Amino acid sequence: MEKIIDIIDSIAHEKGLKPESVKEAFKTAVIQTAKRVICENCDFEVEIDEKSKQYTLYQKITVVNSDDKRLEEEPEKYISLTEAKELDSDVELGDELTSEVSLEDYGRSAASALFHEIEYHIQRFVEEQMFNKYKAMIGTVVSGPVTRVDNEQNTYIEIDEVRAVLPKRNRIKGEYFHVGDTIKGILRYVGIDKKFGIHLEVSRTMPKFLEELLKQEVPEIADGLVVIEKSARIPGERAKVALTATSPRVDPVGATVGVKGVRINAVSKELNGENIDCIEYSPIPEIFVARSLSPAIISSVKIEDKKAIVTLPSDQKSKAIGKSGINIRLASMLTGYQIELNEIAATASSSDEAKTDEEKQINPDALKALFGE
Known part of the structure; x- marks a missing residue:
């Protein structure tokens, strides 16, 4: 099975996974395969030799009394003390013995099952890593091309390697998108499903989207010289933003609006013409x-x-x-x-x-x- 270990190493490099995570995924895959093709109720463990990059599969057997009923019910999991003494004279009741087993002895079906298990568990690790990545991005602006618009006007967007959905309820009134359009939105929700994998939901109606767009457009906000204290929106109609300045030299409203309104107009354009009122916050x-x-x-x-x-x-x-x-x-x-x-x-x-x-x-x-x- 040396080749399989090498493949696992290459997958770890390709997917950007930690070697330890890949090893754990591989061990889990081997154990699940052994349960499927050897014994469903048996206990197995896997050891990996770092030098040879080979693995060894062991089956664990518990030592019990010779009259224990479990010897008849589950002979593959238990061994009598008498038989165990023949293998090791120092063995005692309750000890666990291990015997080496090989999946190769079970033919192509075992090899095929192992391959699918490895693929499944590696995919789970990849999804978990991606889930953590996008979960940390909740509340930030994401963008991507539209790949599909369904009959219910839900818009599907490709964000990096993941497909996100912009539901109709999260779309600004009067907006319509077509395949190929590039759109922005705030990452609202990240979920993971065993059947469908990573699920991202994007919104263009949240006040947070307005705040993030202002942060991108106004350097003073990005640098912390102007702070957005509060915001409120009626998407597609009008919005109000309360601002304060951390320096007496900065006019928070003037900096946000920009010369001749160039900054606030750029944000308004992204929000389908939504009018934005900027006011100075007061405690x-x-x-x-x-x-x-x-x-x-x-x-x-x-x-x-x-x-x-x-x-x-x-x-x-x-x-x-x-x-x-x-x-x-x-x-x-x-x-x-x-x-x-x-x-x-x-x-x-x-x-x-x-x-x-x-x-x-x-x-x-x-x-x-x-x-x-």
């Missing part, structure tokens, strides 16, 4: 709520438990609510508060509007006093 809830309702101008904010009572001029209410309520929904998602809007009551009169035409006329007596008669 003071009242200020943060007021800023989150931008572009509306807020008069005051009062926090009551998980509710934010916002007072604002009547002409700002529609801006605070936004089209179809998007702005106030995003502000609530971003801040974590339920927002209640209260309009400021209109004042009875203001100086110019309350005056009559007669009151606005110049007093004749005042002219006389100023210029004389």
Whole structure:
């Protein structure tokens, strides 16, 4: 079986596996094959000689009393003390004896079974290594070409050596992809199945995807000069991002938006035209709520438990609510508060509007006093 060991070494090198992992896979494969072709209920162990790169398969047999019923029920697993004494005079009850067996004695069927077992266990190690690799990548942006779009509009993407799926529910509204398109997404889930292997799920609707795209597009975010404190999205419609700067020299909003909006527009384009509002984060809830309702101008904010009572001029209410309520929904998602809007009551009169035409006329007596008669 020397050739098989050499093949295993080459597989370890080719697949990038640790030699120890390959050896364990090989030992498991040999033991499973022995159970299949020699004795299903027997115990086996494998030893590998590092110098010769050959392996030896042993069958373990337990020493029991001569009248033990297990000798009749499972003669392949047990040996009587009398017989064992003939082999080794120092043997005692409960000891385990080992006898060398060879799969080669069982013909081509054993060799074929061993080959398939090795292939199976090596594949499991490869999948486990890949699983750990992609599990560590959860929450990062991945990209690849589209290989298939099924009838339910689930999009399949080739990411390195693994196929990932972008379900329709994780796709931005209004997006459609075709075979050959290269798309980006956030790695949301990694699973492994004995039948189907590694399973990756990608999303383009998570707020984390927006944050990672901003990190790629804005050097100040990547370098830690600007920090994304919170974000909220209604995918394909609008998003809000709360930012802070770690240096007083950096304007977090200006750095993220970029000159003439070039940076934020690049991210918006990747998100199918999603509008992105950048606001400066504040640890003071009242200020943060007021800023989150931008572009509306807020008069005051009062926090009551998980509710934010916002007072604002009547002409700002529609801006605070936004089209179809998007702005106030995003502000609530971003801040974590339920927002209640209260309009400021209109004042009875203001100086110019309350005056009559007669009151606005110049007093004749005042002219006389100023210029004389």
